[in-house]
Amino acid sequence: MTNESIFLWPVRIYYEDTDSGGVVYYANYLKFMERARTEWLRSLGFEQDTLIRDAAIIFAVRSVEVDYLRPARFNEALTVSAEVAASGGASITFRQEVRRGDEVLCRGKVKIASLDAQTLRPKPAPAELLAALGQNITSPQGA
Numbered sequence: 852m853t854n855e856s857i858f859l860w861p862v863r864i865y866y867e868d869t870d871s872g873g874v875v876y877y878a879n880y881l882k883f884m885e886r887a888r889t890e891w892l893r894s895l896g897f898e899q900d901t902l903i904r905d906a907a908i909i910f911a912v913r914s915v916e917v918d919y920l921r922p923a924r925f926n927e928a929l930t931v932s933a934e935v936a937a938s939g940g941a942s943i944t945f946r947q948e949v950r951r952g953d954e955v956l957c958r959g960k961v962k963i964a965s966l967d968a969q970t971l972r973p974k975p976a977p978a979e980l981l982a983a984l985g986q987n988i989t990s991p992q993g994a
Contacts, residue, residue: 856934856935856985857932857934858887858890858891858894858932858933859887859930859931859932860887860890860891860930860932860933861928861931862883862886862928862929862930862931862949863926863928863929864924864925864928864929865925865926866925868925869924873925874923874924875922875923875924877919880917880919880956880959881917881959883929883931883949884931884933884945884961887933888945888947888961888963891933891984892980895983895984896983897983902977902980903968906977907968907969908965908966908967908968908974908976908977909965909966909971910964910965910966911963911964911966912961912962912963912964913962913963913964914961915959915960915961915962916959917957917958917959918958918959919956919957920955920956920957920958921951921954921955921956922956923949923951923956927951928951929949929951929956930949930950930951931947931948931949931950932947932948932950933945934947934985935984935985936960938976938981938984940973940975941964941965941973941974942962942963942964942965942973943962943965943976943981943984944960944961944962945960945961945962945963946959947959947961
């Protein structure tokens with residue numbers, strides 16, 4: 852479920868994802884984005900538990916910017932995208948959208964820090980992981 856630089860992941864809205872008004876609770880969009888990034892890594896052959904064990908790195912969200920544009924409701928089928936906006940040192944910035952068909956419901960920019968699993972200090976992500984994420988990795992300007 853990918854074009855060369857954009858990964859797409861399907862999401863179905865369950866009752867547990869909604870608030871008392873019957874719309875998706877705002878924090879759940881962040882969960883959907885997290886799942887898309889994790890599934891992208893998995894589709895490229897990188898499991899996070901293996902990265903901890905073999906490369907001694909973990910990922911942590913450093914910052915998030917989110918715009919909520921339209922509500923999603925129970926039982927809707929959505930698509931979550933992820934693409935790399937920038938990479939530098941020990942960080943990767945993703946651009947993500949949650950869509951219902953062609954309609955953008957939510958968009959965000961998520962900056963992930965790559966950390967040493969023991970010290971929790973910044974540690975560059977493995978070069979093979981960065982290469983697998985694609986050619987749209989740019990300099991960290993504005994990231």
